[in-house]
Amino acid sequence: MTRKTNSISWRKTDDAASRPWTGSVREYDLIKELIIGVVVVGLLVLGVSALFGSPDEPSVSLKAWATAAPADFVGTAAKELAGTSDSAGYGPPYNSTPGASQTIGPVDLQSLSGVRLPVDTANDFVIVPLATLPSPPADLARWMAATDQQRSGWAAAYSDALAAAPDNDPAKVADGDYGPVPALTGALLDMARQGNLDGVLQNGGNFYNTDYTRSLLFLGDGSYFPGLAASQHLSGDQWGVMNETGDTPGQSWLWLFSLLYQVEPFKSAPNADALVVVTMFVLTALLTLLPFIPGLRSLPRWIPLHRLVWKDYYRNR
Amino acid sequence: MTGWLVASVGTVGDGTYFGWDGFTIQSGNLIVIVVMIILFVLALVLPFPGGKRRK
Amino acid sequence: MTAQATPGPGTPVEEPDAHTWTGRARRWLLKKLPPDKLLPEDQPSYVASWAYVFGMGAIASLLWIVISGIVLGLNGPQWYHVSSLGNFVNSTHLWSVELFFIFMVVHLWLKFWMAAWRGGRVLTWITGVISFVVSIVAAFTGYLLQTNFDSQWIAFEAKDALNAVGVGAWFNVANVGQLFTWHITLLPLAVGAVVILHVLLVRVHGVVPPLEAAESDAQLLHNRPEPAEPPEPTAPPETAESGGAVR
Structure with missing residues (x-):
């Protein structure tokens, strides 16, 4: 680069881009531009808001779930008791299931925080809520007295039997040794239908609460809630995080993040989340440091769209 | 499903989606992307009203 | 910009005897960003x-x-x-x-x-990208605060990505209390700070000249002898600017 007139470099050299401009100027009013900008954008915002509004699809409660899909609710509750649900085997930060955390080679970022939001699905989602009832089911005592082995044996057997039953209907389950499990899940279903479970799971017996982790995990372990999301095109394999309900635009700026989840090798990787986040981190760093990257930074010179931006200048050289 | 905090909001419609096998895009997002491309092209080609030249 | 637009009454730009930290900071700030560069009334003809x-x-x-x-x-x-x-x-x-x-x-x-990073403007580019990234996170927390079906589902989906890199405990998408801290305090402050820095850097370095601007261009030759920028008595522009932050 002998002639400095055309340098693409970020460096300060002695070319025209590096020196204070000494050529001709035009009048410019910064404050006026700001005011005009605020007024024009304000009118746009008010106009578009009046025209299109914003969606507000009501949230889903455990009551709604238990009412609309009781078989799914009971099946999920049995899995929570058996410790076979997604949440039960999630790993950090909810519990310490061995081998559950997502690693990249030897790097295990997921375990960094430890179990900071402890979730014990059988107790937190089923047993403790049932114990808060004015008259807890009698079978609760039987569960409490049983060994861990008995508990998981009953719950797993019932969970399998439910999966095999026609329509997964608890009323059509084949006979078997399920211990107190059917009674417990049935009582939880009643509790949820009456709307009691929502409150108990959210505030854990306290007055205040802003933490919805447990309710959300329980809800997500079933198939009713993810099914609703899928019907709204919100699933991960449907560009989900980008989309808003209805026709309102969502977070379209997450397109690349969303895309990575849908292509190989990310799509089928067991540690897809970790891989996608790290990849996005690297790509963002590349964009940030783009002026330092040979080739990429020269694109504006090879594809000279800048001649359109500065067409007046180049015309009057 | 009626929380006491749900006012006049009905269920939002299903949304309009455009797509070819496997690839779908929601109408709102599509419009935002198209608007950005249009603004980009207009910014390049539209003549800018000349300001007062000064020395 | 003509000569009388330089320092206003009472604020001499050059303070040779500034010896306190505060005085030096003021002198540095005024040299980097004199008032008429911060709030300009003209711009190069290519803008x-x-x-x-x-x-x-x-x-x-x-x-x-x-x-x-x-x-x-x-x-x-x-x-x-x-x-x-x-x-x-x-x-x-x-x-x-x-x-x-x-x-x-x-x-x-x-x-x-x-290619707006040219000529020592790389920090302007970097702050611009950072403001974009921080804005994305801020918007994301806003979507989580809708307290409706959309936020419920986004929280359920997004927890995995945050947990996978070990930040899910402090950035708990299902804890509305934490999200309020992020969305209405920390992230807006971050976006505001980066955007302000970005704008100040644009004012400090000026708008980047055209990619093919050459010394022989009529618009540069025009008034070559007399700089349009306000003259800084001691330091000629070239040397004053060459110690810029990006070097």
Whole structure:
């Protein structure tokens, strides 16, 4: 680069881009531009808001779930008791299931925080809520007295039997040794239908609460809630995080993040989340440091769209 | 499903989606992307009203 | 800009005897960014294109985001579910965010094709990208605070990505209390700070000249002998600028 007139470099050299401009100027009013900008954008915002509004699809409660899909609710509750649900085997930060955390080679970022939001699905989602009832089911005592082995044996057997039953209907389950499990899940279903479970799971017996982790995990372990999301095109394999309900635009700026989840090798990787986040981190760093990257930074010179931006200048050289 | 905090909001419609096998895009997002491309092209080609030249 | 636009009464730019830290800081600031560079009344002749309006559009949108956000925040998170005025304010919050990103992305595209990092402006580019990234996180926390079906589902989906890199405990998408801290305090402060730094850097370095600007150009030759920038008595522009932050 002998002639400095055309340098693409970020460096300060002695070319025209590096020196204070000494050529001709035009009048410019910064404050006026700001005011005009605020007024024009304000009118746009008010106009578009009046025209299109914003969606507000009501949230889903455990009551709604238990009412609309009781078989799914009971099946999920049995899995929570058996410790076979997604949440039960999630790993950090909810519990310490061995081998559950997502690693990249030897790097295990997921375990960094430890179990900071402890979730014990059988107790937190089923047993403790049932114990808060004015008259807890009698079978609760039987569960409490049983060994861990008995508990998981009953719950797993019932969970399998439910999966095999026609329509997964608890009323059509084949006979078997399920211990107190059917009674417990049935009582939880009643509790949820009456709307009691929502409150108990959210505030854990306290007055205040802003933490919805447990309710959300329980809800997500079933198939009713993810099914609703899928019907709204919100699933991960449907560009989900980008989309808003209805026709309102969502977070379209997450397109690349969303895309990575849908292509190989990310799509089928067991540690897809970790891989996608790290990849996005690297790509963002590349964009940030783009002026330092040979080739990429020269694109504006090879594809000279800048001649359109500065067409007046180049015309009057 | 009626929380006491749900006012006049009905269920939002299903949304309009455009797509070819496997690839779908929601109408709102599509419009935002198209608007950005249009603004980009207009910014390049539209003549800018000349300001007062000064020395 | 003519000569009398230089230092106003009472604020001499050059203070040779500044020996306190405060005095030196003031002298450095005034040298880097004298008032008429901070609030200019003219721009180089090449600053004449619609390509230059999108940064200001993004800033204007950001102001509307902040205003509508304050109204929403002061009325509490449930207000917009039950009030039609609240719902409208929520709509303005959403649409100013959409416009903010539209303007910001077009601005980013244009600045890329103008190679606007040239001539010691790399920090301007970097702060621009950072403000984009921080804005994405801020918007994401806003989507989680809708307290409706959409936020419920986004929280359920997004927890995995955050947990996988070990931050899910502090950035708990299902804890509305934590999210309020992120969305109405930390992230807006971060976006505001980076955007202000970005704008100040633009003013310090000036708008980047055309990629093919040459010394022989008529618009540069015109008044070569007399600099249009306000003269700085001691340091000639070349040397004064060459010690810039990016070196």
